[in-house]
Amino acid sequence: xxxxxxxxxxxxxxxxxxxxxxxxxxxxxxxxxxxxxxxxxxxxxxxxxxxxxxxxxxxxxxxxxxxxxxxxxxxxxxxxxxxxxxxxxxxxxxxxxxxxxxx
Numbered sequence: 001x002x003x004x005x006x007x008x009x010x011x012x013x014x015x016x017x018x019x020x021x022x023x024x025x026x027x028x029x030x031x032x033x034x035x036x037x038x039x040x041x042x043x044x045x046x047x048x049x050x051x052x053x054x055x056x057x058x059x060x061x062x063x064x065x066x067x068x069x070x071x072x073x074x075x076x077x078x079x080x081x082x083x084x085x086x087x088x089x090x091x092x093x094x095x096x097x098x099x100x101x102x103x
Contacts, residue, residue, distance in 0.1 A: 005075050010034040011044075012074045015052070019062040026059050048078060 003009070011034050018025055027045060031038045045053055045060065052066040069077065 005079075007034045007036055008075055008078045009071065011036075011078075012069070012071055015062045015066055019064075019066050022061075024056065024059040024061045030060075044078075051077075 011030065014025070014030060014033050017023075027038055027041045030036075030045075031041045034041070036044075045055075052063050052069075053060050054063055
């Protein structure tokens with residue numbers, strides 16, 4: 001059975017190689033390498049990977065900030081970001097409600 005992170009790990013590997021070699025890539029190449037569809041990698045590039053990907057016309061390159069990731073932190077970033085944002089949002093809402101309630 002394949003790992004739940006198989007495609008995420010492939011993306012990590014491609015990003016590492018492209019950063020190491022200073023190479024650009026396009027989303028078609030990334031989709032073919034990982035097995036995701038092009039719409040999926042386009043969505044991830046615009047949402048999850050904004051932190052370390054930059055775009056030059058239709059090609060992307062990996063920025064130095066990608067070095068802060070190892071495979072485990074990349075997996076966590078990839079799978080938990082939405083949850084983390086929702087948790088942070090809920091904390092802010094709770095604090096706002098508490099500030100408005102007079103005892």
